[in-house]
Each structure stands twice: as structure tokens, then as C-alpha cells.
Amino acid sequence: MVRAIGAQEIAPTRHAWAIEATALKVKAGRHLAVDGLDLALGTGVHGLLGPNGAGKSTLMRALATVVRPNGGTLRLLGTDAARTRELRRTRGRLGYLPQQFGYYPRFTVRDYVEYMAWLREMPASAVPAAAQRAIERVRLADRADKRLKSLSGGMLRRAGIAQAIVNEPDLLLLDEPTVGLDPEQRVEFRELIRELGTEACVLVSTHLVEDVVAACSDVVLMDLGKLVHQGVPADLVRLGENGGVGDSPAERGYSYLLAQHRGGAR
Amino acid sequence: MSRFVPLYLRSRRVPAAVAASAGAIAAVAAAWAGMTKDAQVNTGLTVLTAALAAVPFAPTLAGNDAALEKTAALPWPPRRVLHLVACGVLVAGLLIAARLVGTDFGPEKALVRNAAGLIGLIGLGTALAGARHAWQVPLAWAAVQCLLQVPGGPGWRQVALWMIQPPENRIGAITAGAFLAAGVIGYALRVGPPVSAAEASLEQ
Amino acid sequence: MTRPLRIELLRSNAKGLALLLFLITALGVGAMYQFWWGQWLRFGYSQSTYMFVLMPLALAGGVVLGRRDRRTRARELMDSTGRPRWQRSLPAMAALGIGVAATHLLVGALGAVLTAGVVDGYLGARGFVAPLVDALVLVGAGWLGIAVGRRWGSPLLPPALAAATLVVQFAVQSMPAKSPLHHLDLMINNPPDAAWETVSTTALLARTALAAGFIAAGLLFAVGTSWASRTGAFGALAAGLAGLMFISAPGSAGQWQIDRAAQALVCADGTPQVCLTAVHAHMLKDVAPQARRALAALAKLPNAPTRAVEVRLPHLGRNDSEQWQLVKPEPGTVQFTLEIDPDTGKDPDVTDSIVMGGGTYWSGCGAPDDIAMSVSGAWLLGTDMVRMYFPPFGYLVTDHHEQEIRDALAALRALPEQEQLRRVTALRDAAARCEQELMPILTGEGEGR
Incomplete structure (x- = not known):
């Protein structure tokens, strides 16, 4: 596939980390859901784990520039997220799949992906090919011209992933992308994000510890708006030997870390 | 049962619809009283006020998740019939009650006929196209009748202009009755075209 | 985009x-x-x-x-x-x-x-x-x-x-x-x-x-x-x-x-001249022969008009039927209006309406005596009745006064031919002068006054 390359694509990156947060505070309504988080993530696939209410989705929303931080600093691809005016270019290099992702039911898969590509300010000539490629990558090519309202839950998720990767983002945020996918599709999905993670920073928020162990190069665990642990998935497995509840070593490691953190906090 | 009713009404946003309907009639009645000395409102305005009072009930005819409601053990059709008929009674009642504050929307017969026909059309529209679209045909039809305000003429013309016929007109009354019957039966059997699982999670 | x-x-x-x-x-x-x-x-x-x-x-x-x-x-x-x-x-x-x-x-x-x-x-x-x-x-x-x-x-x-x-x-x-x-x-x-x-x-x-x-x-x-x-x-x-x-x-x-x-006159080819406003010009083909038949009938009288044109209001319409009869014709011209039957899209009474009163129905004098005008019109056409169409009421005059018209026409035709022509001409000239009492001219009752 041949396409024109824009100047901004070959410009060298001037940032060390794709995501760089210091003492980050983000509110969800009145409640401070992210409370003093320090995080630095670069290229690779990062799994974001944590119990319900840990502030994962609020963090994802802040990283996606949907909500503005209420305190601390947040730099995305080298741009300060508080400076809304400068964010426009950054947003074009961002891919986002919200937890409850919205879509227009009467759009077809292709319409939806192309529309989102336009919203992410891709050059018009590149849109059709990029949309087709994104749809193929999530294996929805046979459904590309079906309306979204006719899709099953799993197919809808995959359409959501397709729109998130259509612009080949440098920063890809996926909030619970594997909900509704069958085991086979989840395996395919892991392959896909591993492939994407070679060139981009991919942050996957999930409850499925196995997904993180299988697909992520890095794991971030948060609870009550704070960072609990950052390391490699093997750490989880190793920590699981110390105890904790769960059916697999990684799950035991996850619950052990949480218990340690909560114990420490008390 | 007594606990079910308020929950049901809230789930269908009925309080807002009642407020909108009653508020609209009150506003028209007040404006009429302020503008003219005539107690009797003209036919066109009466017809449109009936439509204005009826359309807010269209969105109440479907809940947020049709699939979820289908799974309920309670039989829905009688409840739906009751809901639709109650809307009609309310519209007609409010229009008649306006007389108490000095604004006359015309003879009861005509008010009841128009309210019944409009609610029937809304019910039929909900059955065929879904609650979100059910208001369009009755409202547009009422508006066009107000423009072509000539009662009488050949039978088809009286059917087409059923709302502006004199109160004793049989064809107008039969037309409205037919709409009410069709609306009640249609709405009892079906609430709009089937909604796919993907769409059911979206707001009405 | x-x-x-x-x-x-x-x-x-x-x-x-x-x-x-x-x-x-x-x-x-x-x-x-x-x-x-x-x-x-x-x-x-x-x-x-x-x-x-x-x-x-x-x-x-x-x-x-x-x-x-x-x-x-x-x-x-x-x-x-x-x-x-x-x-x-x-x-x-x-x-x-x-x-x-x-x-x-x-x-x-x-x-x-x-x-x-x-x-x-x-x-x-x-x-x-x-x-x-x-x-x-x-x-x-x-x-x-x-x-x-x-x-x-x-x-x-x-x-x-x-x-x-x-x-x-x-x-x-x-x-x-x-x-x-x-x-x-x-x-x-x-x-x-x-x-x-x-x-x-x-x-x-x-x-x-x-x-x-x-x-x-x-x-x-x-x-x-x-x-x-x-x-x-x-x-x-x-x-x-x-x-x-x-x-x-x-x-x-x-x-x-x-x-x-839209109001400009468009005339049909040929003579005598028949003209309609541009908005009605598409009806000329149908109207012109009928109008010419009327002009030929009018030619029985001395100093007959030689052209027929549609009445044009110089002001906005006032939804008043008499306004059309208040526009003065040019000399030598007979005026008429088009009354279109909605069912056929045609004017059913072009000839009959032009011959009314010897061409004086629209002479700028206001509403005339319909009965006397009908009698003289039928006399000119040589028929026993003229029918003027008034939408949406239909043939208003004939519906209400048919017998009267028939009787007056029979009485007129019983006179010597010279007298018939004289009375109809007198009626036309009186109508053009905006006189209101026309029937006595036909019956001869006005003589000797």
C-alpha cells in the first residue's frame, strides 16, 4: 500500500514518554476519582488493572482528553493536556474506545469508521483505504456494509476497536475492549494489540487478568485513584506465589497486591 | 399494584408529558382569554390545541428497553390499552375542563372525537413505526386540516378532514372511532418495529 | 467534508x-x-x-x-x-x-x-x-x-x-x-x-x-x-x-x-384580434375561435367592436365580482373575463358571455341587468338561451330566470325584424352609457316617455 507521508509523520518525536502524569487529579462529578497519580508509559502494550471504582475509566477519559485534569500535570505525546488549544494535533494521533462507546445505530460499520477517521482529521484521500484496513484488522470485512444496529455485542466492540485504530494512533486507549468477545476473538484481539504495541503506546483497561498476562508488556494496577503497582506481568505471577485469592497465579498476584496496598493504606 | 403504578408512570416519563399537555392547554387558554373577548376558540386553534395536548403522550408509549419489558411476567396488552385510553381521556378532559377557566374549546362531542382520533393515530403510529415517530402523522394531518377548513363535501373529503367537521357529523365520528379502535388494537399487539439488541441499550 | x-x-x-x-x-x-x-x-x-x-x-x-x-x-x-x-x-x-x-x-x-x-x-x-x-x-x-x-x-x-x-x-x-x-x-x-x-x-x-x-x-x-x-x-x-x-x-x-x-396581453394569430393576459395565454387556442364567433354575432349590430380582450384589473383584486365590470374598455373593443371550470380547465361560456348585452357586460358600468343582457345575447346568437358560468355557483342567471328570459326573447322575436335590430342596438348603446333600466328598451315600454 502506497500513501503520501505527511511532514508530521516523519518528524522526530520530542518526548520521552507517550503518557506522563505527575500528581494527576481528575474529578468524576464531584468525586476525586484520580487522586495524585504518577505514571509514565512509553511504547508497548500496558494493561490497566484495578477493582470497580478504582478510577480506571476516569483516568482513561482524562488521557483521551475528554475531561480536563483538575490538578497535577499530564503530558500526552509531549503536549500539556491542560492547554486545550495545542491539543488538536495530539488528538489526531489518539485512538480511543470508551467503556460505553457511542455510535449512530443507522451508520454502517464502514460509515462509522470513515466518519471517525474524518473526525480524527485524517487526510481525506487516505480515509477509505485506512478504514478498510482497520475493518479487516478486526475481522469485520464481511460485515463492513451492515448497519451498526444489526450487529451483535461482540461485533459492535470490534467495530469500536476498528474506529480507534483507523488513524494508526501513537496513543491508543481501550477501555474494556474485550467485553462481549468470545475466547477465539479475544486471542485474535491480543495478537492485534501486540502488533500495535510495537510502534505505539497502547493502554488497555480491563478486569481480565489473563488478558493482561497474555498480551501486555507492562501492567499498571490502581486502586482508589492511586497507583498501586507498575511492573511486568511476570511480577504478578511471581507475587501470586505469596498468597492471595484467585484461580491462576496472576489473579492471586493481583489480589495479593491489592490486599497489601489496602493494608498499607490503613 | 399500588407501588407498580407510580414506578411505571415514572419509567415512561408520564409526569413530564402530563405537565407539558396541561401546560400547553393552559397557555393557549390564557393567551386566548388575553387576546380576545370571544369565549369560543376558533375551530383551527381548537384542533391544533388538541394535537398539542396529545403529542406529548407519544413518547410515553414505549419504555427505554422493549426487550426487558417483554420478559416481564405481567401481561402487557391490557396495561397498554389502559395507558392509551387514559391518555385520550386526559386530553379530552383537559380540553373540556378549560371551560371552567372561561375558555371554550367547542362542543364536547367534537373535543372527544378529536382527542379519540388523535390518540388512536398516535397508538397506531407507535405500533407501526415506534413511539419516537408516532407524533408526526397526527400532528401534520391536524395542521393540514386547519388550512383546508371547509366542512362537508364528498365522503372522502369528510374522512380526510374529520377533525373540522361539525360535532354531529357521522363520517367524522366514525373516522375518529376507527382510528381509536385501530390504535388500541395495534398498540395492544405491538410496540413499534423490533429493536435490535445493539440499539436497545440506547436511550429512547 | x-x-x-x-x-x-x-x-x-x-x-x-x-x-x-x-x-x-x-x-x-x-x-x-x-x-x-x-x-x-x-x-x-x-x-x-x-x-x-x-x-x-x-x-x-x-x-x-x-x-x-x-x-x-x-x-x-x-x-x-x-x-x-x-x-x-x-x-x-x-x-x-x-x-x-x-x-x-x-x-x-x-x-x-x-x-x-x-x-x-x-x-x-x-x-x-x-x-x-x-x-x-x-x-x-x-x-x-x-x-x-x-x-x-x-x-x-x-x-x-x-x-x-x-x-x-x-x-x-x-x-x-x-x-x-x-x-x-x-x-x-x-x-x-x-x-x-x-x-x-x-x-x-x-x-x-x-x-x-x-x-x-x-x-x-x-x-x-x-x-x-x-x-x-x-x-x-x-x-x-x-x-x-x-x-x-x-x-x-x-x-x-x-x-x-403576467398581465401583459398576448394575442392570437389571425383576425379579428383576440387577446388574453400572459397567464391565460395557453388557453388562447381554445378561446380565440369562441371569441371570434361572438364577434361575428356582434357584427349584426351597427358600429360593432372588432377585437375582444380579457379584462385587466389595474389594481390588486378585492375579491369582489363587480370589480371586473368597472374597467372601461378601449373604443372598438369588447371585454370579457375567463371563468375557468375547475373540472375541465376550460372556460365553458366564452361566446355566450361576450355577446351579453351586445358586448357590454364588462363595459365599466358595474353590475348590469343580467336578464335583459341575456335576452339580447341569445337574440344575437340566434339561440333560445345564453348560459353564463359563475364559479363556484354554476349557471346562476339561467338557473333562476330561465322562463323570464325565454318569454322576453319570444316577445322580441315576434316583432318585425327591423324593430328587433333597433331595440337590441338601443339596448347596447344604453348599456354602454351605463343606463340601468334596460328591459323597457327591449319590451318597448320605455317608448314615448
Whole structure:
């Protein structure tokens, strides 16, 4: 596939980390859901784990520039997220799949992906090919011209992933992308994000510890708006030997870390 | 049962619809009283006020998740019939009650006929196209009748202009009755075209 | 921009709204076809008067589209993208605008095709301006609706807003005609009386002001987020409504003006000369032979007229049947009006009406003695009755006075031929002098006075 390359694509990156947060505070309504988080993530696939209410989705929303931080600093691809005016270019290099992702039911898969590509300010000539490629990558090519309202839950998720990767983002945020996918599709999905993670920073928020162990190069665990642990998935497995509840070593490691953190906090 | 009713009404946003309907009639009645000395409102305005009072009930005819409601053990059709008929009674009642504050929307017969026909059309529209679209045909039809305000003429013309016929007109009354019957039966059997699982999670 | 626009045109409610508007206009205007068939300017009136229902529906359609982001929770995803807010709004707004405007213009074009293509009727350039302005009003209403739907998301809003807009228009109809509020009604309550009347410049300007107000308010409100733009939006809406209220002038004079090109005379080939106004010129082929038959019958009298022309009102029609009889003919000319039978589209009484009173029925004297005129007309044609058509009442005079006319005609024909000719000529000359007592001239009762 041949396409024109824009100047901004070959410009060298001037940032060390794709995501760089210091003492980050983000509110969800009145409640401070992210409370003093320090995080630095670069290229690779990062799994974001944590119990319900840990502030994962609020963090994802802040990283996606949907909500503005209420305190601390947040730099995305080298741009300060508080400076809304400068964010426009950054947003074009961002891919986002919200937890409850919205879509227009009467759009077809292709319409939806192309529309989102336009919203992410891709050059018009590149849109059709990029949309087709994104749809193929999530294996929805046979459904590309079906309306979204006719899709099953799993197919809808995959359409959501397709729109998130259509612009080949440098920063890809996926909030619970594997909900509704069958085991086979989840395996395919892991392959896909591993492939994407070679060139981009991919942050996957999930409850499925196995997904993180299988697909992520890095794991971030948060609870009550704070960072609990950052390391490699093997750490989880190793920590699981110390105890904790769960059916697999990684799950035991996850619950052990949480218990340690909560114990420490008390 | 007594606990079910308020929950049901809230789930269908009925309080807002009642407020909108009653508020609209009150506003028209007040404006009429302020503008003219005539107690009797003209036919066109009466017809449109009936439509204005009826359309807010269209969105109440479907809940947020049709699939979820289908799974309920309670039989829905009688409840739906009751809901639709109650809307009609309310519209007609409010229009008649306006007389108490000095604004006359015309003879009861005509008010009841128009309210019944409009609610029937809304019910039929909900059955065929879904609650979100059910208001369009009755409202547009009422508006066009107000423009072509000539009662009488050949039978088809009286059917087409059923709302502006004199109160004793049989064809107008039969037309409205037919709409009410069709609306009640249609709405009892079906609430709009089937909604796919993907769409059911979206707001009405 | 073209791709998202294409997607919105195909997938948003623009298509459905366009279809709804088309059906309402087509059915509504279709129901009035007897009024406008062959008359482009009257078709324009029929289409324009339906704006009172099209505008609220366009507004409600806009609200439905505006609610879409909220209904589908698509806002969050959209907010993470780089497109500025105003650009994000454009495809949906453009699609809705194109949908409603194209529908309205399409109906106008259909009217033009039916008029010029089917019956070869008159088309004036001015007749195209009104649908264009109305289309802009619809676009503005749709955009304003989108803005409202974005801001307030209740499912009650589309039907309630549409119904309320309709009710307001009907309520202001009951206001005195001079009140500016009266002009908020987009329904045209005084149809054009004469076929050559077209929408006045004042009315066009007033609607243009409304369109501009709607469009500006919709754009500012849908696209801007700041307080300034919101205040501006309300200001624009208020200015648009004020424009509609205060530019419009009351009554027929505010709504209509004479289209000179439509009123110009067009004459049939050949002699004697028969001329109709341009709006009726397509009927010349049918009218000319009948008018010539009448002129030939009139030639039995001395100093007979040699041309027949349609009456042209120098002022706006006043919905008064006598106004047509107050226009003085030129010397040597007999005047007549066309009374078109809605069922056939033809004038059934051209010959009979011209010979009435020896060609003096429309002689600028006001309403004449129908019975004496009928008798003299039948005498001239050599028939036992003339039938004049008065829509929508039919053959009014003959229906009520048939026996009287027959008796007077029989009495006249019983006289010596010279006397018959003398009495009819005397009647014609008296009628041309605007004398009221005509029957005595025919019966001879007036002699010797």
C-alpha cells in the first residue's frame, strides 16, 4: 500500500514518554476519582488493572482528553493536556474506545469508521483505504456494509476497536475492549494489540487478568485513584506465589497486591 | 399494584408529558382569554390545541428497553390499552375542563372525537413505526386540516378532514372511532418495529 | 467534508424528514389543484401557504437530529477527536439543510413542469424566488432545531416544539390584522384574487429576514459555546422574528403585487384580434375561435367592436365580482373575463358571455341587468338561451330566470325584424352609457316617455 507521508509523520518525536502524569487529579462529578497519580508509559502494550471504582475509566477519559485534569500535570505525546488549544494535533494521533462507546445505530460499520477517521482529521484521500484496513484488522470485512444496529455485542466492540485504530494512533486507549468477545476473538484481539504495541503506546483497561498476562508488556494496577503497582506481568505471577485469592497465579498476584496496598493504606 | 403504578408512570416519563399537555392547554387558554373577548376558540386553534395536548403522550408509549419489558411476567396488552385510553381521556378532559377557566374549546362531542382520533393515530403510529415517530402523522394531518377548513363535501373529503367537521357529523365520528379502535388494537399487539439488541441499550 | 456529508445524507434522519415534507406538500398542494392548475403563480401561493406546517416539522426534525449525540452517547468519543466543534456539526447540519431545501425546491420545480410542460402555461422568473426564500426558512428552522436538540435532550421536545409552533401561528391569526404579531403566521390567509398576482417584495423580504434570523441563530447556537455566541443566537432569532413581524404589511397589499409580465396581453394569430393576459395565454387556442364567433354575432349590430380582450384589473383584486365590470374598455373593443371550470380547465361560456348585452357586460358600468343582457345575447346568437358560468355557483342567471328570459326573447322575436335590430342596438348603446333600466328598451315600454 502506497500513501503520501505527511511532514508530521516523519518528524522526530520530542518526548520521552507517550503518557506522563505527575500528581494527576481528575474529578468524576464531584468525586476525586484520580487522586495524585504518577505514571509514565512509553511504547508497548500496558494493561490497566484495578477493582470497580478504582478510577480506571476516569483516568482513561482524562488521557483521551475528554475531561480536563483538575490538578497535577499530564503530558500526552509531549503536549500539556491542560492547554486545550495545542491539543488538536495530539488528538489526531489518539485512538480511543470508551467503556460505553457511542455510535449512530443507522451508520454502517464502514460509515462509522470513515466518519471517525474524518473526525480524527485524517487526510481525506487516505480515509477509505485506512478504514478498510482497520475493518479487516478486526475481522469485520464481511460485515463492513451492515448497519451498526444489526450487529451483535461482540461485533459492535470490534467495530469500536476498528474506529480507534483507523488513524494508526501513537496513543491508543481501550477501555474494556474485550467485553462481549468470545475466547477465539479475544486471542485474535491480543495478537492485534501486540502488533500495535510495537510502534505505539497502547493502554488497555480491563478486569481480565489473563488478558493482561497474555498480551501486555507492562501492567499498571490502581486502586482508589492511586497507583498501586507498575511492573511486568511476570511480577504478578511471581507475587501470586505469596498468597492471595484467585484461580491462576496472576489473579492471586493481583489480589495479593491489592490486599497489601489496602493494608498499607490503613 | 399500588407501588407498580407510580414506578411505571415514572419509567415512561408520564409526569413530564402530563405537565407539558396541561401546560400547553393552559397557555393557549390564557393567551386566548388575553387576546380576545370571544369565549369560543376558533375551530383551527381548537384542533391544533388538541394535537398539542396529545403529542406529548407519544413518547410515553414505549419504555427505554422493549426487550426487558417483554420478559416481564405481567401481561402487557391490557396495561397498554389502559395507558392509551387514559391518555385520550386526559386530553379530552383537559380540553373540556378549560371551560371552567372561561375558555371554550367547542362542543364536547367534537373535543372527544378529536382527542379519540388523535390518540388512536398516535397508538397506531407507535405500533407501526415506534413511539419516537408516532407524533408526526397526527400532528401534520391536524395542521393540514386547519388550512383546508371547509366542512362537508364528498365522503372522502369528510374522512380526510374529520377533525373540522361539525360535532354531529357521522363520517367524522366514525373516522375518529376507527382510528381509536385501530390504535388500541395495534398498540395492544405491538410496540413499534423490533429493536435490535445493539440499539436497545440506547436511550429512547 | 464530502465523505461525512455523504454518510449523513444517507444515514441521518434528513432523508426521512425530506420524505415527510414532500408527502405533506404534495398531498396538500395536490388537494388544491383546482385552484392552481395551469397557473404557476397560484401554485406558488399553494406551496408557500403550507410553510406553516413545513417549518415546525423541519424544526422538530432538527431537534431529533440534534438529540442523536445525547441519545446514542456518542459525545464522549467525539470529544476525544481533534476536529473543532464547529466542523463536527457541519456534516449533519449540511445534510439536513440539503434534505429540506432540495425537497422544497423539487416541489416548486414539479409545479413549474406541470405548468409549463403539461399545459404550456406562464412561468415568471419571480415565481421561483418565493420557493427559494421558503427553502432558506426551512434550512434555518432545521438548524435551529439541531442546536436546540443538542442543548436540551428530552424526548418530549420534538413533538412538543412542532405542535407549539403550529399553535402559536394559529393563535396569532385571531389577533387584529394590523397587529405585528399577526404576521408570525406563515399561512397566507388571503389567497391571490387575480391570476397575475405574485408574492410582493415586502412579503419576500419579511420571510428572508426570518430565514436569516433562523440560520444565524442555528449556526451560532449549534457551533458556538461561549456566552457571547449564545447571546448572539438569541439576538439573531429575535431579529429574525422581528423582521417577519415588522417588514410584513397587512392584508392583500402586503402579500401580493401585480406581475406586469403576467398581465401583459398576448394575442392570437389571425383576425379579428383576440387577446388574453400572459397567464391565460395557453388557453388562447381554445378561446380565440369562441371569441371570434361572438364577434361575428356582434357584427349584426351597427358600429360593432372588432377585437375582444380579457379584462385587466389595474389594481390588486378585492375579491369582489363587480370589480371586473368597472374597467372601461378601449373604443372598438369588447371585454370579457375567463371563468375557468375547475373540472375541465376550460372556460365553458366564452361566446355566450361576450355577446351579453351586445358586448357590454364588462363595459365599466358595474353590475348590469343580467336578464335583459341575456335576452339580447341569445337574440344575437340566434339561440333560445345564453348560459353564463359563475364559479363556484354554476349557471346562476339561467338557473333562476330561465322562463323570464325565454318569454322576453319570444316577445322580441315576434316583432318585425327591423324593430328587433333597433331595440337590441338601443339596448347596447344604453348599456354602454351605463343606463340601468334596460328591459323597457327591449319590451318597448320605455317608448314615448
